[in-house]
Amino acid sequence: MRHPRSRTLAASAALTALALGALTAPSASAADSTLTIEAPGAVAVDPHSTAPDHGSNSTRVHLDLALSNAPTNATGKVTVDLAPLQGIASVSVLSPTCTTAGQVLTCDAMSMYGGRQGLDLFLYAPDAAKAAGSSAVLHTTAVFNGATASADTEVTLGGSNLVGEEIPVNRSLQPGDTWTPELKVTNQGQLPASQLYLTFVGGMEISFLSQFSNCQYATEGDIQICTVHTAVEPGETVTLSPISFKIGSDAYYSYEDVNVTTTAPDPSGWPGHHFVPGQSSAELTVVGKPDGSTPNGVIDFGRGNYLSLQAVVPNTADFAATGSWAPEAGKQQGKLTVGMVNNGPASIDWRSGSLPARVRVELPAQAGVLQKPDDCNRTSTDPAVNTFDCTTTPYIKNGYRASFDFTVRADPAAKLSAVVTLPSLGEDNQESGKPWDHDKSNDVVTVALGGEASTGTPSPQPSPSTGTGPGGADPSASPSPAASASSAAPTATATPSASTGGTGGTGNLASTGGGQGAGTVAGLGLGAVALGGGVLLAARRRKAGAQQ
Numbered sequence: 398m399r400h401p402r403s404r405t406l407a408a409s410a411a412l413t414a415l416a417l418g419a420l421t422a423p424s425a426s427a428a429d430s431t432l433t434i435e436a437p438g439a440v441a442v443d444p445h446s447t448a449p450d451h452g453s454n455s456t457r458v459h460l461d462l463a464l465s466n467a468p469t470n471a472t473g474k475v476t477v478d479l480a481p482l483q484g485i486a487s488v489s490v491l492s493p494t495c496t497t498a499g500q501v502l503t504c505d506a507m508s509m510y511g512g513r514q515g516l517d518l519f520l521y522a523p524d525a526a527k528a529a530g531s532s533a534v535l536h537t538t539a540v541f542n543g544a545t546a547s548a549d550t551e552v553t554l555g556g557s558n559l560v561g562e563e564i565p566v567n568r569s570l571q572p573g574d575t576w577t578p579e580l581k582v583t584n585q586g587q588l589p590a591s592q593l594y595l596t597f598v599g600g601m602e603i604s605f606l607s608q609f610s611n612c613q614y615a616t617e618g619d620i621q622i623c624t625v626h627t628a629v630e631p632g633e634t635v636t637l638s639p640i641s642f643k644i645g646s647d648a649y650y651s652y653e654d655v656n657v658t659t660t661a662p663d664p665s666g667w668p669g670h671h672f673v674p675g676q677s678s679a680e681l682t683v684v685g686k687p688d689g690s691t692p693n694g695v696i697d698f699g700r701g702n703y704l705s706l707q708a709v710v711p712n713t714a715d716f717a718a719t720g721s722w723a724p725e726a727g728k729q730q731g732k733l734t735v736g737m738v739n740n741g742p743a744s745i746d747w748r749s750g751s752l753p754a755r756v757r758v759e760l761p762a763q764a765g766v767l768q769k770p771d772d773c774n775r776t777s778t779d780p781a782v783n784t785f786d787c788t789t790t791p792y793i794k795n796g797y798r799a800s801f802d803f804t805v806r807a808d809p810a811a812k813l814s815a816v817v818t819l820p821s822l823g824e825d826n827q828e829s830g831k832p833w834d835h836d837k838s839n840d841v842v843t844v845a846l847g848g849e850a851s852t853g854t855p856s857p858q859p860s861p862s863t864g865t866g867p868g869g870a871d872p873s874a875s876p877s878p879a880a881s882a883s884s885a886a887p888t889a890t891a892t893p894s895a896s897t898g899g900t901g902g903t904g905n906l907a908s909t910g911g912g913q914g915a916g917t918v919a920g921l922g923l924g925a926v927a928l929g930g931g932v933l934l935a936a937r938r939r940k941a942g943a944q945q
Contacts, residue, residue: 430471432544434537435461441556441696442486444529444587446521449489456486458518458550464541467512473541475516477502481534484527485554486520488535509541520552529555529587556696558586559593559629559657561704570644570651570708572742575606577641578706582657582684583634585701590659591693593625593684595637600652601746601792602645603708609638609682613664613672620670622662623682628690635684647795648710649743649833655704659697712743714795714833716754720817720844720853724809730767733758733803733844735787735817741795743833749791751822754831756787756801759816764846768804786820809848817842817853 437458446454464471479488480500488502495504507514518535532553539546562581570576584590597605599619612623629635644651656662664672681688717738724731735758739745745753758773760766760783769775769785777784787801807813818841823829834840842853 429466430542430544431465432473432539432541432546433463434539434546434548435463436537436548436550439551439553439694439696440520441553441698442520442522443698444522444526444555448487449519449521451489451491451517451519455489455519455521458520458535460516460518460537460548462509462514462516462539462541462546464509464512464514464544467509467542469510471509471512471542473507473509473539475504475507475537475539477518478536481536482520482523482552484523484525485531485533486535486552487523489519489521490517491519492516507541514541522554527554531555553588553696555587556698557584557588557590557629557631557659558698558700558702559583559590559659560585560701561655561657562634563704564706567706567708570648570710572602572644572646572648572710572712574644575641576603576644576706576708577639580637580640580655581634582629582637584629584631586695586698587631588695589631589693590629590695590697591690592627592659593629593635594658594661595623595625595682596656596658596662597621597623597640598654598656600654600748601650601744602648602710603651603653603706604643604645605653606641606643607639607682608675608679610675610677610679611681611688612675614675615667615670615672617670618667620667620672622664622672624661625682625684626688626690627684627686628693629684635686637684638680638682640682642706644708644710647712647742647744648708649712649714649745650747651708651710652748653706655706657702657704658699659695710743712833713835714743714745714793715740715836715839716793716819716821716831716834717839718756718817718819718842718853719800720758720815720842722815722844722846722851724807724846724848724850729808730804730806731846733760733805733815733846734800735803735815735844736798736800737789737819738799739793739795739797744792744794744797745833746792746794747822747824749824749826751824751826752789752791753793753829754819754821755789756799757784757818757820758787758801758803759784759818760805760846761813763808763811764813764815765806766803767806770801770803773801773803805846807846809846813846815844815846816856817844 440456440458442456443454446456449455460475462475477488478500479497479502482488490502490504492504494507495502504516530553532551535550535552537548537550560583562583564578567576567578582593597620599605604619605621609623611625612621614621625637627635642653664670717740719736719738721734722731723734735756737754737756747753762781762783764783766783766785770787773785773787775784776786785803787799789799819831821829821831831840839855841856843856844853845851
């Protein structure tokens with residue numbers, strides 16, 4: 398089970414800001430400049446934070462200053478009134494231009510280039526803190542090039558912190574089974590959370606089965622947003638109504654990502670997806686308490702509110718290497734096509750971004766490579782052999798097929814041949830041995846590069862299986878989803894290319910064949926899900942390419 402992600406208070410504050418702008422007071426200066434300050438409308442300070450680490454322990458308040466009609470290098474001053482924050486928050490900054498005198502923080506002689514400047518204030522709990530729930534206004538003023546502006550940010554000591562309870566990896570499921578895990582959420586904060594928003598994002602071959610009237614369902618993928626209008630007090634643990642998931646027939650390593658927030662996710666975080674409400678006649682998903690609380694404005698720290706349901710399923714997939722040779726008439730060269738196919742039934746998907754298989758082709762030194770695909774790179778250092786590794790995808794679904802075209806110079810009289818293999822990395826980025834593939838007889842093919850067209854001949858070689866269980870190195874031990882995003886859909890598109898002379902050239906990219914499983918979310922490459930109280934990053938790197 399991967400550890401829940403830690404979130405900075407800065408992320409929570411930015412996402413739950415009541416308003417991200419401050420009205421400015423325009424100045425009738427000679428330059429007719431207008432200054433604005435953009436700041437979060439509200440932030441929360443953790444009573445357990447300490448002085449200052451300028452990181453996840455403190456709350457970051459980012460001030461974004463903008464000056465219209467700015468000279469090349471405008472100078473100015475930013476002033477922060479600290480008096481109202483006594484007992485609620487202490488403030489520090491990293492800028493060398495800032496000093497504190499009494500209850501006033503002044504950043505003097507600040508330079509502004511291109512009409513923009515930013516300033517970060519770091520807030521942490523004071524030594525003599527007031528009771529949780531106490532609040533005050535952080536007032537900032539600025540003067541640049543004769544123009545003035547101000548901004549107010551409400552600062553509250555304490556907040557809620559909804560944390561999902563970790564669920565052990567399920568290793569007892571079979572393809573087609575239904576799984577109903579117990580989902581629990583604890584408020585580890587100091588203030589009550591007035592409601593819960595649960596976002597479910599389906600991973601490989603797992604789908605949300607339950608129907609609830611207080612959930613929204615994406616029509617283009619397995620995404621659900623459920624709203625529970627029930628308060629969760631500090632220290633309280635609540636259990637959701639039973640929610641069922643279906644394990645798909647292609648399952649091998651299946652997962653469902655769950656994010657819990659106190660603010661509503663923005664459906665626009667999934668471009669191209671549309672959400673429809675659950676049937677009004679369906680039951681509510683509840684937490685064993687009355688439904689009907691109203692928002693209380695408490696900010697959630699967003700630490701540990703991400704969890705993942707993971708199932709390692711004893712399924713198999715047959716990866717087969719492919720290769721063919723088409724000589725050009727009257728020439729000592731031709732097109733060498735190498736690739737692979739997943740004959741299923743399982744789809745193999747690595748969240749870490751490692752490749753369950755890549756296509757490797759080895760040619761003797763006498764075979765000159767005139768043109769290679771863009772997705773294939775030379776890896777050999779031995780001058781006696783030309784070795785190229787071709788990139789596939791972290792998601793190799795049932796029916797996946799990839800091919801790569803090389804233009805190769807080969808003397809038919811030399812009776813040369815190419816060998817195609819399928820090296821594999823596990824989630825731990827170590828050689829996996831493809832433990833899901835029980836038929837190694839087609840993992841290696843030899844292609845004759847003679848004067849006649851030929852197809853690869855299987856050359857069985859032993860490939861030891863490593864690790865334990867169906868995934869070799871345990872796929873459930875992979876790192877948490879990476880913090881980056883891609884909008885590429887998991888089903889690749891066809892991009893044919895020609896293999897002509899030269900040293901560069903473009904080649905066929907790897908492609909996936911067939912349709913996506915019911916539990917797969919289209920559009921989640923390393924899918925970023927914008928949420929009101931946090932950001933859910935489903936770590937899925939898809940690489941689109943060409944179909945054979």
